[in-house]
Structures are given as structure tokens and as C-alpha cells.
Amino acid sequence: MKRNIVIAAVTAAALIGGGTATALATTGDDQGSARQAATTQPSNDDVRDDDGDRDDDAEKTVSADVTASEAIASALKHTSGTVVSAELDDEDDSDKVVWTVDVLSGDNTWHTVSVDPANGKVLGSHIDDEDDTAQVRAALKGSSVTAEQAAKAAAGKGVVTSVDLDDDGKNKSWEAETRKSGGAEQDWKIDLATGKITADRSDDAEND
Structure with a gap:
């Protein structure tokens, strides 16, 4: 069975003119594991909002323990x-x-x-x-x-x-x-x- 667990918290740094956020997750199943990473680099408020929505949806999916x-x-x-x-x-x-x-x-x-x-x-x-x-x-x-x-x-x-x-x-x-x-x-x-x-x-x- 495939199970997905977020194993590293999102780290954010406030910088003048923008910021970065990186999330790391591991997906494991009975035959092995694959490391997956997602990174967003917003350049303005609109992009930050859109990327934030996508990141939230992806994190909810990845963190679901039940397949x-x-x-x-x-x-x-x-x-x-x-x-x-x-x-x-x-x-x-x-x-x-x-x-x-x-x-x-x-x-x-x-x-x-x-x-x-x-x-x-x-x-x-x-x-x-x-x-x-x-x-x-x-x-x-x-x-x-x-x-x-x-x-x-x-x-x-x-x-x-x-x-x-x-x-x-x-x-x-x-x-x-x-x-x-x-x-x-x-x-x-x-x-x-x-x-x-x-x-x-x-x-x-x-x-x-």
C-alpha cells in the first residue's frame, strides 16, 4: 500500500522583493520509496497567492495517510x-x-x-x-x-x-x-x- 507522509516542514524567509519556500516529502510503499520535492519562488503577491493555493492542495494530497x-x-x-x-x-x-x-x-x-x-x-x-x-x-x-x-x-x-x-x-x-x-x-x-x-x-x- 502506498502511504504518503510529509517529513519536513516548510521553511520560509522574508526577503526584500520576494521570498522562497521549499517543502520536502517522502512517498513510501511496500517495494521502496521515492523522494519528492516541490519548490515555489513567488515574485509578486498574485503569484504568491496562486502558488500558495497549489502548494496547499498538493500538501493535503501528499499528507493523506489513507490511499x-x-x-x-x-x-x-x-x-x-x-x-x-x-x-x-x-x-x-x-x-x-x-x-x-x-x-x-x-x-x-x-x-x-x-x-x-x-x-x-x-x-x-x-x-x-x-x-x-x-x-x-x-x-x-x-x-x-x-x-x-x-x-x-x-x-x-x-x-x-x-x-x-x-x-x-x-x-x-x-x-x-x-x-x-x-x-x-x-x-x-x-x-x-x-x-x-x-x-x-x-x-x-x-x-x-
Whole structure:
């Protein structure tokens, strides 16, 4: 399992005309560890504000002790069913970050389960109304790769911040987003049958 811990505090120096801040974090898993560093050098107030927001988001992600696959497992212990998505995000636009896991139960009821990213405990759950139940069931029919397995596959590419079922179009798959130190994000597709992971270039094509 991949776990991410911030091991060095951010050091800041106030200088005339600007300042620097450097953060160092280590990411470890069962097979080794990789050292990651992120540095920002703001030159004006606007840049400092923008960089600060990105640094805050990256630090929240890196400091989450509970991985996507672990959050999914915790949600399923609380609410049985099929996980359709999991996302590490701010709760109700607040500063508190939680794992939000959507579970489709056997009676076609949708549950949203909130999981603490620090310890994996379920913080609460509620029932949602969704209109794509049949579409989701059809997309997952005959699939052998779960959301938890897709999250584990994507974990080798970086810190997984979300995994979601792409049930649109012909080529249905799991979609995962990963983030590396410094905030660099990448989208991935995981085959529903084989678990093969490939880079998602659809966003690049849309932006061309």
C-alpha cells in the first residue's frame, strides 16, 4: 500500500522583493520509496497567492495517510455494494479534506460514504438519487476489475486522488487521476477486463 507522509516542514524567509519556500516529502510503499520535492519562488503577491493555493492542495494530497484503495475498502465495510467512484476532495468547500466514495448497493440504492484520509474511519454516509443506475450496471456487467483494483493499479503512477467509472461511449473503463510532488496531475484509463493501465490523452485532444 502506498502511504504518503510529509517529513519536513516548510521553511520560509522574508526577503526584500520576494521570498522562497521549499517543502520536502517522502512517498513510501511496500517495494521502496521515492523522494519528492516541490519548490515555489513567488515574485509578486498574485503569484504568491496562486502558488500558495497549489502548494496547499498538493500538501493535503501528499499528507493523506489513507490511499484510494484503502478508502474504498473502508467504505465497503460500512456499506456493501459496488464502488463506482472515490475522490479525495474538500468537504463542502471547507478546508477539511475527505475521501468521498459512491457505493451502489444491491437494491440499486446509491450511498455516498465519507472516509477520514488520516485514519480510514467512516465519518458518515447519506443516500443519493442518481438517474444512471442502469447505465452503470450495464457498463460493469462482465467486468473483472473493481474500483479498488483500479486504484491499486494507478498507485504506481503517483498519489491517486480519484477513481471513477467512465460509462460513456464505446470504450468503457475506470478513470483515475494521480498527482505527483509539485502538483503535476495525470489522468489514466484502466481496462475493466484486464486491469491494463494507459495514459488518458482525451483531455489533450480536446485542448488541441
